[in-house]
Amino acid sequence: MMQLYYSPGTACLAPHFLLEELGLPYELVLVDTSKQEHQQAAYLKLNPNGKIPLLIDGDLQLTESAAICLYLADQYAAQHKAINFSPALGTPERARLYQWMMYLTNTLQAELLSYFYPERLHDDVAGAAQVKAHAEQRVAQMLGYIDDHLAQAQGAYLLGEQVSIADLFLFMLCRWTRGMQKPARDYAQLGPYLQRLFERRSIIKTFEMEGIQAPFY
Ligand SMILES: N[C@@H](CCC(=O)N[C@@H](CS)C(=O)NCC(=O)O)C(=O)O
Numbered sequence: 001m002m003q004l005y006y007s008p009g010t011a012c013l014a015p016h017f018l019l020e021e022l023g024l025p026y027e028l029v030l031v032d033t034s035k036q037e038h039q040q041a042a043y044l045k046l047n048p049n050g051k052i053p054l055l056i057d058g059d060l061q062l063t064e065s066a067a068i069c070l071y072l073a074d075q076y077a078a079q080h081k082a083i084n085f086s087p088a089l090g091t092p093e094r095a096r097l098y099q100w101m102m103y104l105t106n107t108l109q110a111e112l113l114s115y116f117y118p119e120r121l122h123d124d125v126a127g128a129a130q131v132k133a134h135a136e137q138r139v140a141q142m143l144g145y146i147d148d149h150l151a152q153a154q155g156a157y158l159l160g161e162q163v164s165i166a167d168l169f170l171f172m173l174c175r176w177t178r179g180m181q182k183p184a185r186d187y188a189q190l191g192p193y194l195q196r197l198f199e200r201r202s203i204i205k206t207f208e209m210e211g212i213q214a215p216f217y
Contacts, residue, residue: 002026005046005054007033008210011065011109012053013172016210018069018085018165020202022076028209065172066105069165085165093159100158100166104173108142111135112176136180143177143184146170150189156196163197171197175217185217 004019006012006028019026031037031052038050047054047063055062055071062068073086087093114121115135118128146158155161158170174184174194184190194217197203207216 003029003056005029005031005043005052005056006210007031007038007052009175009212010052011172013175013206013210014065014165014169015053015055015068015072016206017168017171017200017202018072020205021083021085021168021200022072022079024072024076024079064105066101066169069169070101073165083163085163085168087159087162087164093162096159097164097166100164101169104166104169108139108146108170108173111138111142112173115139115180116176139177139180140182143174143182143187143190147187147189150193156193167197168203171203171217178215178217183217 002019002024004012004015004026006016007030010033016028031043033052037043038047038052043054044050046056046061049063051063053063053065053068055068057071057075060071062071070086073084077084077086087097112135115132118131118135121131122128149158153160157163158166171194174190177183178185185194198216
């Protein structure tokens with residue numbers, strides 16, 4: 001059975017949503033970051049970069065939340081005939097999926113990491129506070145860009161009519177903005193978009209399983 005190594009609310013969320021969507025059997029393995037378990041030898045043996053999440057599927061040990069989502073959607077598409085979370089290879093829709101997954105991981109997720117860990121980017125407290133404030137401003141620009149895209153999209157989701165792994169990934173990142181001055185839920189399009197996604201059983205169940213309480217996003 002597959003195993004997803006997780007710590008509640010972290011980058012494990014998107015793969016966790018997807019595992020629930022696909023209805024696959026899997027085991028959740030808690031990595032207790034309050035005890036620094038992600039930096040201990042047992043975990044580092046499985047994932048030498050000491051980050052969460054990690055998926056184990058047979059002989060495959062896979063890190064990077066976005067890569068895990070792409071892998072699961074491709075590998076187990078047949079299990080979920082009703083919804084294809086990753087459009088077929090070689091199609092324009094697949095190209096758009098790549099575009100969004102790269103944008104979300106390289107741009108928005110990276111900026112959110114600066115927001116949450118500013119002390120890694122500056123030695124003194126005032127400098128770190130400035131890094132955090134700048135990261136929040138840049139996140140706001142990115143959310144504005146996504147909001148504009150949703151306003152023009154031919155459908156309710158990033159790729160149009162069809163929900164995809166990019167939406168599950170974006171939901172996770174938007175949740176991380178909930179403490180900002182203007183969180184994702186306060187944008188004209190993102191607000192109803194997040195509400196729509198939050199109605200999915202997979203998302204509610206994932207929050208229950210990870211012990212996450214309101215506010216959810
Ligand atoms: N690019 C990685 C980022 C993983 C990551 O930074 N995870 C955080 C939790 S959201 C973590 O493990 N933090 C522990 C640390 O950096 O020490 C991914 O998307 O999987």
